[in-house]
Amino acid sequence: MSFKIITGDITKCDATAIVNAANTSLLGGGGVDGAIHRAAGPELLGECRMLHGCKTGQAKMTKGYNLKAKYIIHTPGPVWNGGEHGEREMLESCYKNCLELAVKHDIHDIAFPSISTGIYRFPVDEAAKIAVRTIHRYPKLDVTMVCFDERTRKAYEDAEAAFNRGELQ
Numbered sequence: 001m002s003f004k005i006i007t008g009d010i011t012k013c014d015a016t017a018i019v020n021a022a023n024t025s026l027l028g029g030g031g032v033d034g035a036i037h038r039a040a041g042p043e044l045l046g047e048c049r050m051l052h053g054c055k056t057g058q059a060k061m062t063k064g065y066n067l068k069a070k071y072i073i074h075t076p077g078p079v080w081n082g083g084e085h086g087e088r089e090m091l092e093s094c095y096k097n098c099l100e101l102a103v104k105h106d107i108h109d110i111a112f113p114s115i116s117t118g119i120y121r122f123p124v125d126e127a128a129k130i131a132v133r134t135i136h137r138y139p140k141l142d143v144t145m146v147c148f149d150e151r152t153r154k155a156y157e158d159a160e161a162a163f164n165r166g167e168l169q
Contacts, residue, residue, distance in 0.1 A: 001136075001138070001139040001140060001141055001142065001143070002142045002143070003132075003135060003136070003142075003143050003144075003145070003160065004143070004144045004145070005144075005145045005147065005153055005156045005157055005160060006144060006145070006146055006147065006153070007146075007147045007148070007149065007150060007152075007153045008146050008147075009035070009146070010032060010035070010036070010111055010112075010113050010146040011035050011036055011038075011039035011040075011067060012068065013068065013069060013111040013144065013146060014068050014069075015068075015069055015109045015110055015111040015142075015144060016069060016070050016071065016107045016108065016109050016110070017061070017064075017069055017070065017071040017072065017073050017102055017105075017107045017109070017110045017111070018036070018064070018067065018069040018071075018072055018073070018110070018111045018112075018146075019072075019073045019074075019075060019098050019110065019111065019112045019113060019115070020032060020033055020036045020072050020073065020074045020075070020113075021033060021075065021076075021077055021113050021114075021115045021116065021118070022054065022074040022075060022076050023076055024053050024054060024055065024056060024076045025053050026048040026051055026053055026054050026060065026074050026076075027045060027048055027049065028045060028048075030118075030119060031118045031119060032113045032118070032148075036067070036072060039066060039067055040064060040065040040066050040067050040072065041065045041066040043063075043065045044062060044063075044065050044072070047062045047063060048062060048074070051074075054074060054075070054076055055076070056076045056077065056078050056090050056094075057075070057076070057077075057078065057089075057090040057091075057093035057094055057097065058075065058076070058093070058097055059073050059074065059075040059094065059097035059098045059100075059101050060073070060074050060075075060101075061073050061074070061101050061105065062074065069111070071105070071107065073098045073101050073102065073110070075094040075097060075098050075115065076094075077090070077091055077094050077115040077116030077120055077122065078090035078091055078094075078116055078120065078122065079116070079120045079121065079122075080116065080120060080121040080122040080123065083126075087116075087122065088126070088130060091115060091116055091122060091127060091130050091131075092130050092133075092134050094115050094116075095112070095115070095130070095131055095134040095135060096134055096137075098110070098112070099134070099135070099137075099138045099141060102138075102141060103138065103140075103141070107141075108140070108141060108142060109141065109142040109143075109144075110141060110142070110143055110144070111143070111144040111145075111146050112131065112135075112143065112144070112145050112146065113146055113147075113148070114127060114128070114131070114145070114147055114148065114152050114155075114156070115127065115131070117152065118148070124151070124152055124155045125155045125158070125159070127155075128152075128155040128156045128158070128159035129159045129162065129168055131145065131156070131159070132156065132159040132160050132162075132163050132168060133159075133163060133168045133169070136163060
């Protein structure tokens, strides 16, 4: 397994699959979701309509259309409401279900955004720890975490360092 953390634009990633931090309708939105829909083109919306939405923490896959990625794995992350409403478990489920879909479809490389840390307000340091711990449970996959900004990247680098020190088991 390789695990890379970069700052960049997930729509330009050269991975077999990229993950869309979607909303439950899967019909596009703001942030990463809107950027992926715009870059993939209108065919993506048509395919997403056929999926009839997706529950928080679950994942569904579509073609990548105009993206470099062959596939898009869509997962609605949890909205942070103070941490007492199962948000951590739902976020872990997002990563797990995306990784399971990749394994099921023989996808060996996948790129993630920082799920739920934008408008859904999940604390980025905590989200990074959950993501890193979950990703490391899939040692046969090459995973790239594509961070929107340097602050997010640092949170993931810190979480990776904590994992390597044995602090996130």
